[in-house]
Amino acid sequence: MEKTFQPAAIETHWYEQWERQGYFAPQGGDNAYCIMIPPPNVTGSLHMGHGFQQTIMDALIRYHRMAGHNTLWQVGTDHAGIATQMVVERKLDAEGVSRQELGREAFIEKVWEWKAESGGTITRQLRRLGASPDWSRERFTMDPGLSHAVQEVFIELYREGLIYRGQRLVNWDPALHTAISDLEVVSEEEKGSLWHFRYPLAGSEGHLVVATTRPETMLGDSAVAVHPEDERYQHLIGRFIELPLTGREIPIIADDYVDRDFGTGCVKITPAHDFNDYDMGKRHGLPMINILTDDATLNDEVPEAYRGMERFDARSKVVADLDALGLLDRVEDHTLKVPRGDRSGVVIEPYLTRQWYVDARAMAKPAIAAVETGSIEFVPRQWENTYFAWMRDIQDWCISRQLWWGHRIPAWYDESGNIYVGASEAAVRQEHGLDSELALRQDDDVLDTWFSSALWTFSTLGWPEDTEELRAFHPTSVLVTGFDIIFFWVARMIMMTLHFRKEVPFHKVYVHGLVRDAEGQKMSKSKGNVLDPIDLIDGIDLEDLVAKRTSGMMQPKLAQRVEKATRKQFPEGIAAYGTDALRFTFYSLASTGRDIKFDIGRIEGYRNFCNKIWNAARYVLMNCEGEDCGTGDEDDVELGLADRWIISQLQSTEAEVARTIASYRFDLASQALYEFIWNQYCDWYLELSKPALQDEAASPQARRGTRRTLIRVMETWLRLLHPFMPFITEEIWQNVAPLAGKRADTIMLQPYPVADDKAVDNAANADIEWLKGVIVGIRTIRGEMNIPPARTLTVYLRNGDNKDQQRLGENATFLKKLARLEAIEWLEPGAEAPAAATALVGALEVLVPMAGLIDKKAELDRLAREVQKVENDLKRVEGKLNNPAFIDRAPAEVVAKEREKLQSLQQALTKLHEQQETIRRL
């Protein structure tokens, strides 16, 4: 084995091996465990959020697979309607071709080509992370099977009246020319103006002042509203306004939606271009005057001078024209929430169109109940509130999109506008007995991407057929997802699945946090702070990183800033840390639901951990290869204290890992593994094994016992660690396992270690604690007194009891080696001791003679610090015990514990004082 761990050398090799051998496919009995991957965009590429999420799912999958479950990780990708269509359109644009020129058929052909070309990227990257889904079952939301499920669901919901077509105000994206759902609109505060206009009263002098942030919409006003109880305007209710620029007269109406205290208390009402106005328009039977085209330019409903104008140009012109008429009262600065499309970034228009909707209110009821009754549980729990809040006030879901890429809506229209919904034109004709002469036209729209995603848990398993997989794996075990798609995806999956399967899609929803950069900023291309998980695995030099981060940036200034920040943060580029280190970093950061700041320092630490593991393996192999390791259970072996101790600690670690995985605390699981492997196995057990193996006097049984423990414990913790660090554990296991009498083609399918209570050895734990106490005591004196490590010492033990004496007898070899001692002398009570620095282990005093070694002042300083510490503790304990209320009311065992503490502190203090005296007298 190499001296340092080289991840690149082993990762692809093992991954290819695993996949080729079919290890990822379900195998096992009735005990099913299943996770559905949140399907990434088929043409997308891996970001840190994916990395985090896949890594968590893979640990769960590998864990359950090893634990003997029939484990399926269903993988697949999403067609991502808008996102994918936009990418392809942009590509075509660059070639000087428009989608419209190409035509629908040819365009869709192009998208499939693009999918074929770039669709492998994300799945290749998933493989680099070591993810172990069953690739043989990979699905795509536009596969024939899944498309069939989509159609089936649409038709059925239509028949049940849960899907309907309606004309109403939608969020219209004028750049993409499609309706989008409420969820796809992001509103952010932007600076704007509040214009105040004078609207002249019809048939008399005077005017009302109305305020608006969108002057151009006044061309579509159909009323002015005031509050019904507003005394200022009582006399005007029912009268008319002469709407400027248009020559139309509009009524003054009363509606308690109006806030009397805002502005003048008069509101212009534009029912066709504002959601609130729309509702009011319906209440009052106002005309809905649509003044826009699909592009958000002004249409023929407006006076000629404005027709064909772009909406923001029209805004300026309306303001200027009103000003010229003396009707502009004033303009105020105003910050307002501007709704923008999450994909296009342009301002969204409320726009009157005909669209398809899902009656979400009806479907939400059972979905709410499923969470209320605990059939589905969110982890962490608090996300259930978010879910409830949204579900209880859910709006109907607009599912039609004016796009070409997606599942086309299975609805046909005849010339009189009748709607026929069915699987195909032929099916529709047959069902409705339509004459072949009658012209039918299929709906041009496609379904919202999330419509097909909502069926994911059952459509991927073969629904609507009644498949074996459905029976075996549905409902699935857990959904691992980000909070950002609870509404988009999780809620809709629950609704659809309950409706069509009469069962929940999953029992648990594990909601993880967002991966942010080291400063806590969201990672985004435009901020230039994106980290690519693959770069963390393979490394990237600075120039490439800068180029990558600034590529495609339109603003040179921004690119400059990004470059500067990147050069500052990564002056050496990014080192190749390997997949295992990256994965372990994700686990260590995955505490309950909170966002994580990705700190490069962490991954470096875990790279070092990999190296530690690697070298521990080298040590074990060095000592065990070609040696008698007592692999047979019948072999004659003798387990020493250290062996019994590490075996005992291993059990505790196994129990802790099982417990923490069950509660999705991957941070705690990773910490327990790190602690055990580094601080116990490497730092203490390997060190203790050295004297054991080198001791010429030791029996063959004892040495065999040490070798067996070295190899068996390592073999076990490699399996324990495998779900978290799949590659390094496989590589080492292949070398180590045969020495433990195990041989297999992969660690992946080996049983997961389970804690054995019988192997917990509290006596051994206590003995090792004692041993560590003595060694650390001596090392501390060495450290603080600057005694060179090479210098061997003689120490004296005083005031010990029989137990101490016995422990000394059994562990003298360990003490000598680990504390670098020449000799250890046991002093009988009262015996004279040389002047020495002292460490306390319980009541036992460990004396390091000072002659020629120890600086008097340094030792006095050290003792003073010790005394200070003990006195502080003593004060606290005495305070408690002197409080009668504490004695009275605290539980007896707590009081007893404090009393014990008091006693040992007092004892320690006495000894420290004596020691101070002795030193002072020197």
Place this chain on the structure above:
RNA sequence: AGGACUAUAGCUCAGUUGGUUAGAGCGCUACCUUGACAUGGUAGAGGUCCCCAGUUCGAAUCUGGGUAGUCCUACCA
């Protein structure tokens, strides 16, 4: 406006049902190339647990109020 979350060492974070000497990693300081590992070893320094009040024998932990920050939902023209 409503709601959720967060505040603990220089930094990133743990801290189960109230009882610890408040922990880890990174960073920092000193010493050390000892036959697995300098991507290492040994030792050490470093904390007003955001603030105020309350409950309690006892609060980082529970309650109320405040401050600061993050996010979600809704939205006033």
